[in-house]
Amino acid sequence: MASASRNVSAPVEDTLRRARISHERGALDDAERGYRDVLKIDPDHAEALHMLGLLHFQGGRMNEADTLLKRSIERMPSALALANHAxxxxxxxxxDAALDRLDRALSLNPSHLRSLLLRAGVLADLGRYVEAVTAYDCLLExxxxxxxxxxRRGAVLRVLGRHMDALVSSDRALSVDGRSFDAHRLRAHVLRDLGRLEEALESYGRALxxxxxxxxxxxxxxxxxxDLGRLEQALASLSDAIAGQPDFIDALYNSAVMLERLERFEQALARCDRVLSLDAGHAGALGNRGNALYGLGRFADALESYDTSLRVAPDSLExxxxxxxxxxxxxxxxEALESCDRAITLRPGYGPAWFIRGRILQRLHRYEEALASHDRVTEIDPSDRLALFQRGNTLRSMMRHDEALAAYxxxxxxxxxxxxxxxTKAFVYLQTGDFERGWAEYEWRWREAQVGNFKRAFAQPLWLGEESIEGRTILLHAEQGLGDTxxxxxxxxFVKARGARVILEVQAALKSLMEEVEGVDQVVGYGEPLPPFDVHCPLLxxxxxxxxxxxxIPSGVPYVRANPGQVAKWQTRLGTRIKPRIGIAWSGNPNHLDDHNRSIPLEHLLLLLSDEVEWVSIQKVVRDEEQPLLxxxxxxxxxDVIGDFADTAALVECxxxxVSVDTSVAHLAGALARPLWMLLPYLPDWRWLLDREDxxxxxxxxxxxxxxxxxxxxVFQRIRAALPSIAQVHSAALPT
Structure with a gap:
């Protein structure tokens, strides 16, 4: 019997050896055949069962691997087989079953490194992080x-918030192997968690x-x-990640966020759509898609995207x-308030929801409530500058200017x-008549995002009155709106009186009107080549x-004049005047930040009109939604026949x-010295000052x-009461 056993064992071991060699070389089909050949001879051969089970595990055939490794362990338990079964x-x-296998493996061999490593990893996977650290410590002993x-120990310490210990672990790894990708990456992660962003960036660079x-x-x-604010570089890094892994959703999504923050909204939208093509329920991409659409001014589409995102993640505060x-x-x-209130219900201390709530309430003129919301933000974060700023704006809207200045x-x-x-402090000073401080603070406008777009970069120096300009040429250039010009x-x-030759650059619509302004030597429209000049100064x-x-204040009017020929044409076009003729303008630039406060819906204005007056629209542009009502x-x-502002000036002279809201036509009427009735909001623009009718x-x-x-x-009630005074002036002007 002993001789027969040796005769069987020799070919089995030889076949097993060849199968293992094939396995090591990656010839997996040959290896599988060899292991199966062994098992045909000896169905309970523990090593063949073990190796075939391992081969199936490597091939992803988990259930078959499970069965084979169980049989191997039943036949001949070993720490390695138990670790592989785990x-x-x-x-x-x-x-949990894996943990049992690993505990059994370590009972057989307490120093089995693979079992120690796997056990620590399983404990971490199960959220038993403190035990996992202890297990890694046993391994590292x-x-x-x-x-x-x-x-791996450092990664678990990071999860536990023990960042300095994690950093020590990564540094120990690097002292052993300075080219360990995992150690450099771990170190970078920990440094990023600690807010040491430049150091983290350096470690990511070393890993890469x-x-x-x-x-x-x-x-x-x-x-x-x-996080460092280097958005273009961030986008480049994310793009590199996508180039190597085109379907990497995290990189695609975060690149969309970068594009949106860079205000490249069309690209951000396309990138979000790419994410959603891979994961239609990606709440972050749906939300960021809404942000991109918002940036494009597609508000209804943005709302739809936000609503879809909230169906996926209804508790997303952002x-x-x-x-x-x-x-x-x-x-x-x-509805906007309800959305804020939903966020506040989910997290009462969520500052952004209180902040936006305050902005909405301010827009609704519910100032006391707005103030309370902004105060709630500053309770949450006393250093929240934006909330403090908006608190000041709310106080300003309430005419509590001293308190507003204190908030600023x-x-x-x-x-x-x-x-x-x-x-904004400049506006408060100017509105309250403190012009000395107001004009000085107003020079900060060039560093403000929107107004700064009007700043001109000339080689010639800026002139602010310090030096003589006699015999020199100065460029005075318009900025901001038509009304400002x-x-x-x-x-x-007054500049001309300083002895200079004056070039005035203005918006194209004002060019012909400005040619008659006293002191102007040459008028240039925006976009036209500028003649040579020595110094420059913005109009404001x-x-x-x-x-x-x-x-x-230089209050002499008129300082602009209408062309008599154009006036005559408008008199003919308007026909015989048989009753008072009043021009009206009810809305200005819809893109103005304060348009909702300054403009009046046409349907409201119509309540003012009476048959005793001939009403003439002096608006060149009417909003599409108001045209049918008009x-x-x-x-x-x-x-459709009003040309530039010179043409509008001729119409106004007739x-x-x-009667106008705060718009450029009102400034035109005032500059022409025509009777002007201004319809002003409770808190008007600074130039209309406070508490006075003139x-x-x-x-x-x-x-x-x-x-x-x-x-x-x-306002309308007072206007209606005053209309008879215009009728009296009109009657007195008629020939007898």
Whole structure:
């Protein structure tokens, strides 16, 4: 019998040896045949069962591997077989069973490194992090230079928030192997968690020098660059991750976020759509898609995307707040408030929801409630500069200007060069008549995002009145809106009086009108080549140059004039005047930040009209949604035949009075010295000052202010009461 056993054993062991060689060389089909040949001879051969089970595990055939490894262990238990069976059980997501196998393996061989490593990993997978650290410590007592163990231990310590210990673990690994990708990556992750972003970036760079195309490291490098505000570089890193792994959703999504933050909204939208083609329910991509659409001004589409995102992740605070923003743009303020309140219910201390809520309430003129919301933000974070700034804006809207200035000063205590705050302080000073401080602060406008777009970069120096310009050529250039140009072109003659040749650059629509302004030597329209000049000055810096205060405002009108020939044409077009002829303008630039406050819906204005007056629209542009209503009203329209502002000036000269909201046509009427009735919101633009019916900039203006925020009805009531005075002037002017 002994001889027969040896005869069987020899070919089995030889076949097993050849199968193992094939297995090691990657010839898996040959290896499988060899293992099966052994099992045909000896069905309970423990090593063949073990190796065939391992081969199936490597091929992803988990259930077959499970069966084979169980049989192997029953025949001849070993630490290695138990560890490999544990790996299969982990693959089958049976971690508790895997832990039992590993405990048994270590009972057979307490120093078995693979079992120690796997056991620590399973404990971490099960969320038993403290036990996992202890398990890694046991492993490292036996193998203190085991780099993989050091890195895995560091990763668990990071999860536990023990970042300094994790950093020690990564540094120990690097002391063993300075080119360990895992150790450099772990170190970078920990440093990023600690907020040591530049050091983290350096470590990501070292990791990527070892494995240049690792998508996960490129992703994290990109996110770190984004945290540092280096968005273009962040986008480049994320793009590299995508180039190596085109379907890497995390990189695709975060690149969409970068594109949206860079205001490349079309590209951001396309990138979000790419993410959604891979994962239609990706809540982040749906939300960021809404952000991109919001940036493109496609508010209804943005709302739809936010709503879809919330169906996937109904508790997303950020999306709820962004939804509130877009609803506000759609003038659905009550729904916007409900969206904020939902976020606050989910997390009462979520500052952004309180902040947006305050902005919406301010827009609704519910100032006390808005103030309470902003105060809640500053309770959550006393250093929240944006909330402090908006608190100041709310106080300003409530006419509590001293308190508003105090709120702005709190912002400046944190950030002395906060541009929006310095710029807004200028408005408060100007509105309250403190021109000396107002004009000085107003120079901060060039550093403000929107106004800064108007800043001109000339080789010639800026002139602010310090040096003589006698015999020199100065370029005075318009900035911001048409109304600003009309208001401040009055200063041209004073510059001319300094002995300079004056070139005036203005918006094309104003060019012909400005040619008759006193003191102008040459008028240039935007976009036209500029003639040579020595110095330059923006128009709205001229009050600073001339140290204008309330008593010294250049109030002489008219300082622009209509062309008599154009006036005659308009008189013919309008026909015989048989009753008072009043021009009206009810809306201005829809893109103006304060348009919702300044403009009046046409349907409200129609309540003012009476048959005793001939009403003439002096708006060249009417909003599409208002055109049908205008066509059915008694208002005469000439928008399609009104040319530039010189043409509008001629039309205004033919009117008894202009009734207008705060728009460029109002400035035109004032500059022409025509009777002007201004319809002003409760908190108007700074130039209309406070608590007075007249205006030193325009002596022919009469101001009709809202008695309360949003109360146009009160304004209309006063206008109707005053209309007979225009009729009397008209009657006195008729021939007898």
């Amino acid at each position: 790996s299969v059980l982990i693959g089958l997501d049976h971690r 036996i193998a203190p230079t085991f780099v993989d163990g050091l890195c 020098a070892i494995v240049p195309n690792n998508a996960e490291a490129l992703l994290m490098q990109g996110l770190t660059l984004a 999306v709820l707040c962004n939804r509130a923003r877009v609803l506000t743009h759609l003038r659905r303020e009550q 000063d709190r912002v400046l205590a944190f950030d002395p060069e906060n541009i929006a705050t310095r710029f 009309l208001q401040f072109c009055r200063y041209v003659k 810096s001229l009050p600073l140059v001339f140290r204008t205060d309330l008593a010294s 066509e059915t009203s008694c208002i005469r329209q000439f928008g 009117l008894d009075c202009v 205006n030193p900039w325009y002596p022919t203006a009469r101001l009709f202010r809202q008695p309360h925020a949003g109360d146009w009805a009160g």
